[in-house]
Amino acid sequence: MPTTLLRNSQIPLHTQITEALRLQIHYAELKAGENFPSERELAERYGVSRMTVRQALRYLRQEGLIYHERGVGTFVSSRKIDVHTRNLSGFSEEMVSLGLAPSSRVLQLKRESAGEKIAGDLDLETGAEVFHLERLRLADDEPMAFESTYLPSALCPELDRIDLTKNSLYKVLSENYNLPIHHAAESLEAAAANRFLAEQLGIKTGSPVLVVHRVVFSESNQPIESAHTTYRADRYRATFYLSKNAL
Structure with a gap:
């Protein structure tokens, strides 16, 4: 029995179908990861041509909202997480604000000698000791991002004795070392996941990812963190808030 459409409406039939399907996805009647109905099935359901469904x-x-895999079918996409660039916050704070449960898997936390690039970011001499922290960031136990972070060990001694699997790094810096974050310089670029990142994030090699490089500063304008975070592009969307400068 075809689903009723307003056939005498000024709203095109394909637009009505789009909205109906959008609502079904929003209310999880069509769930993330599930096979999406075929063009033929939808054409029969709505009593329209396959061209209209297309x-x-x-x-x-x-x-x-949906994606197609050649030779496999069409699927409902997972909900994307909006990263708002007007707010300076960490992964844990972002996930909590969205009603998701953040957690981390610490892959390594060790002392290293800063290379030229990291030393430049952190205003250190090349070879100065830094902590190198690698974490897999999860939301509701689903891998979302891979994070590689460098911090001057002189500013946060014994950081390697703190459990960072559930604790927010920024909260630890503020409460344990009196280093509240104040501002940051951030850049974003598109990339393709290599084999290592794909394995960590549970995606295919070559899948699109978003790479964010962030240098965080304290209130005294001292750099305290240099971080590269690789986000799954199928789960993340960056939102920018811009305003025109006064003339």
């Missing part, structure tokens, strides 16, 4: 699906793909 137009509706095009909009859903453009919005990132």
Whole structure:
């Protein structure tokens, strides 16, 4: 029995179908990771041509609500997480604000000698001792990001004795070392996941990822962290807030 559409409406049929399917995805009637109905099934359900259905699906793909795998089928995408660039916060704070449970797997936390690039970021002499922290960041136990962080060991001695699997690094810096974060310089670029990152994040090699490089400063303008965070592009979306400078 075809689902009812407003056939005398000024709203095109494909737009009505797009909205109906969008609502089904939003309310989890069509769940993330599940096979999406075929063009033929949708055409029969709504009593329209496959061309009309194809137009509706095009909009859903453009919005990132569904995706197609050649030779496999069409699937409902997982909900994307918005990263708002106007707020300086860590992964844990971002996930909690979205109602998700953050956690981390510490892959390594060791002392190293800073190379030229890291030393430059942290305003150190090349070869100065730093902590190198690598973590897999999860939300509701799903891998979301891989993080590689460097911090001057002189500013946070014995950091390697603190459990960072559940504790926010920024909270530890503030409460344990009196180093509240104040501002940051950040850049974002698109990349493709290599084999290591793909294995960590549970995605295919070559899948798109978002790489964010952040240098965090204290209130006294001292750099305290240099971090590269690689996010799954299928789960993350960066939102920028811009305003025109006064003339």
